[in-house]
Amino acid sequence: MPAAAARIPDAPAPHTDAVVVGAGMSGLYQLLRLRELGLRTRVFEAGDDVGGTWYWNRYPGARCDIESMTYSYSFSPALDQEWVWSERYATQPEILRYLRHVADRFGLRPHLTLGTRVTRAVYDERHRWWEVSTDTGERVTTRFLIMASGCSTVPKDPEVPGLDSFAGPVHHTARWPRTGADLDDRRVAVIGTGSSGVQCIPLIARRAAALTVFQRTPVYALPALNRPLSGPEVTARKAEYPAFRDAQRRSKGGSVLPMPTRSALEASAAERVERYEAAWSEGVLSALLRSYTDLLVDRAANETVAEFVRGKIRATVTDPATAELLSPRTYPFGTKRPCLDTGYYTTFNQPHVRLVDLRRTPLVEVTAKGLRTEEEEFPADVLVLATGFDAMTGALTGIDLVGRDGVTLRGKWARGPLTYLGLAAAGFPNLFTVTGPLSPSVLTNMAVSIEQHVEWITDCIRFLRDGGWTEIEATGAAERDWVRHAAEVADRTLYPAAESWYTGANVPGKARGFLAYTGGADVYRERCDAVARDGYSGFTLA
Ligand code: N01
Secondary structure, three states, X not given: OOOOOOOOOOOOOOOEEEEEEOOOHHHHHHHHHXXXXXXXXEXXXXXXXXXXXXHHOOOOOOEOOOOOOOOOOOOOHHHHHHOOOOEOOOEHHHHHHHHHHHHHHOOOHHXXXXXXXXXXXXXXXXXXXEEEEEOOOOEEEEEEEEEOOOOOOOEOOOOOOOHHHOOXXXXXXXXXXXXXXXXXXXXXXXXXXXXXXXXXXXXXXXXXXXEEEEEOOOOOEEEOOOOEOOHHHHHHHHHOHHHHHXXXXXXXXXXXOOOOOOOHHHOOHHHHHHHHHHHHOOOXXXXXXXXXXXXXXXXXXXXXXXXXXXXXXXXXXXXXXXXXXXXXXXXXXXXXXXXXXXXXXXXXXXXXXXXXXXXXXXXXXXXXXXXXXXXXXEEOOEEEEOOOEOOOOHXXXXXXXXOHHHXXXXXXXXXXXXXXXXXXXXXXXXXXEOOOOOOOHHHOOHHHHHHHHHHHHHHHHHHHHHHOOOOEEEOHHHHHHHHHHHHHHHHOOOHHHOOOOOOOOOOOOOOOOOOOOOOOHHHHHHHHHHHHHOOOOOEEEO
């Protein structure tokens, strides 16, 4: 086995070389890579199994909105050939089975500490190591600390008084009971109509006696056209996997899809409709956005596709008033993450389903018996919160990360995340954030962005070890340049025009700013590679 992380001469060694926080898709792959490098590595995971997002989000209808054969690890050609996805869009249980299989197949379990949450980590400048504390009372010193804690980890409740007074069960979609929820013949109230709401509402409607959906902002949803994958189709895709995986890595968004060449405003209205119809029938989340080059940069161009989707909603939802309520009008198409629809809009044609517009009549309180808006009381037996997450930064600022001079990451990021490449932060040596804020992450196929970050971090640690370095830290100047660059690139798009978890606007009091890098995963990868080629420019080494 090769030598472990570099040691400081005449100084004590830390308990371990690397601690990884989280055993989701990122943490598992990071563990695998660091073990290959010969590093003593421990992974702490709050859940009692691996899976991360796919462990926690067990609500009815939870499934991926990127095709299974695309949204999976690419690092192992053997794994690609062995694993057989059953549907075009995999369900949560199937993705969880896959991640469990990865943990077993690559012998990762001995290095996992499950059911254990990291609560605090303090950088010890003298020893150049992190001291990590957990909620089980463990304290571990480690040279490197890698946050693989996910982008959508910390669930967010609705800001409405009285939640605790509700007499029946309250289920957040991201904390769904493992044994399932009793919804049969109940009066169910759902708050929230983002991706989680759009997926669970049709399935809840099938079981509930009555369903009331409380909507604050409507979404744009495209048909998923999910279906089982046939044997010959899987075989054909597997034959192409090596080239396909390579193309994914070089692509703008981590999926191999045709890119547009023409402006929407140059096309005639009839051409546009023809194109949008073709995109609509693809059943791919990004298909409409990839119809023309300017849909995410030009309001007028965007309005052509937004109105196309509204037309589809009007054609599906029979009651015109309900159709109008479900039609987004306050933000451009694509600037909040669109959703894939399997029976969402048609659910509102059912007589036992009612849509309540919280913009017109805001929620006032939750009572023991249900919900009360400014106008009406809605009795309910079960309350479902599909209200999303303190995304992108919540998992990182939610633990006490204390860097140089006692500065906390929470304090440093109070006015928005300051990070170099979304991978590292000045004042926090030897700390890496997998798919951290201001990296492409959630705007791309996460599987591809996770692998890119994990491989970059692993190469960096190898470089440090081989060079005898014990400390790496982003410089303040590099961090400032990156934050400025990320904001400039985002401001060239329509993304900042929407209030959403992309901008921090969904959490009251959270700093606003676009939280992902909009410049493209291909451009970003090249930038990260150049930093490494230049001997880690923008970092100081000790
Ligand atoms: O969360 P969201 P999500 N009162 O923040 C509403 C990924 N994901 O869990 O828009 C009333 O999108 C809120 O209203 P508004 C995916 O990246 C992927 O659905 O803030 N309503 C909104 O309607 C996704 O984008 C998959 O006005 C309140 C909803 O709750 C991300 O996770 C599946 C409220 C929250 O929507 C998050 O999706 C699921 C309040 N106080 C998730 N607070 C797939 O792969 C919030 N809302 C398919």
